[in-house]
Amino acid sequence: MSVPAVRRGRPGYDQRQILEIAVQVFIEHGYDATSVSSLAERLGLSKSALYHHYASKERLLELALDEAMGSLEAVLHEPGATVGPAGDRLEHVLRGAVRVLVDKLAFVTLLLRVRGNSDVERAALERRRAFDDQVTVLVRAAQAEGSVRADIGASVATRLLFGMVNSIVEWYRPTGPEGAAELADDVLAVALDGLRTH
């Protein structure tokens, strides 16, 4: 029985790496402007080899958006987001959202650029709206318990908070785990206590 030959040279990309590179290409050139041919070329694969891994370009988008949204939604189900005073739960959700953005920077960047041009995109926008609604309910509960100021509407407050959080994808570049934790501290500090000295 012969020993299988060791594969030499550049190894092929696995399923996961193909998804990650596709997400990168979608971000650089725009999803609509990216053809399967150009994607295959970037991966050094034939189109049929690419189709062997993923049924379509849209399937890659769907998986990427699902991973980004799924990670954000998971934060809402963590004990820190479901047990305790609403103010503490809100803080947990904000910190968790920053963590997801840093961990899944490219996937969330893609999610935030989605404009609703297809069923897959509209489904992702719908999940984003449902996520925002759940955070708004949390802000309202924190206002009712007195831990969050009630002179700003819960819906506007949620949008401003996530405006700040989501902007991270525009400028944050990973530099190490400390970077991410410090970033979350900074976001929490501005969001909860503001920039002004007291």
Add this chain to the structure above:
Amino acid sequence: MSVPAVRRGRPGYDQRQILEIAVQVFIEHGYDATSVSSLAERLGLSKSALYHHYASKERLLELALDEAMGSLEAVLHEPGATVGPAGDRLEHVLRGAVRVLVDKLAFVTLLLRVRGNSDVERAALERRRAFDDQVTVLVRAAQAEGSVRADIGASVATRLLFGMVNSIVEWYRPTGPEGAAELADDVLAVALDGLRTH
């Protein structure tokens, strides 16, 4: 001498309206994906009539980005941004930026979507960077005078502030002048004093 006939029916668009509609089309379909033909069609003009008003699609983009950036830069030169304690000047700049975003919602939306795919886009990004740098200098001055907390880097603080401010283009829809002033109050409240009750 005959009296000129009164023009009946739908009047043609003037120079300004063409620019505004073009900006709207760029936002809806993406600048790169918008052809001069589709733009002319949307305006109910022939391509040559459109070229009579503007030399190119890029010229429309350039004017739109210049108007958005020019309005933001003008805020930095207002007396409220140049005279007095740095903390007050920062507050003036944030309020002014919200005002510009609301007044020029479409133009600023386009500016914030620019990714640097041409010289015109790169020039706009360069002006945005210079604007951010000037705000960062202001934040640093406010930290030095003790009116803004110094435990957050001036650069990160500026980015979080403008993340919040810029997010307005994603969800704000004009409902009247009170809307804009209240929105500025809410942004200032969150940015300077935070959401937490004290």
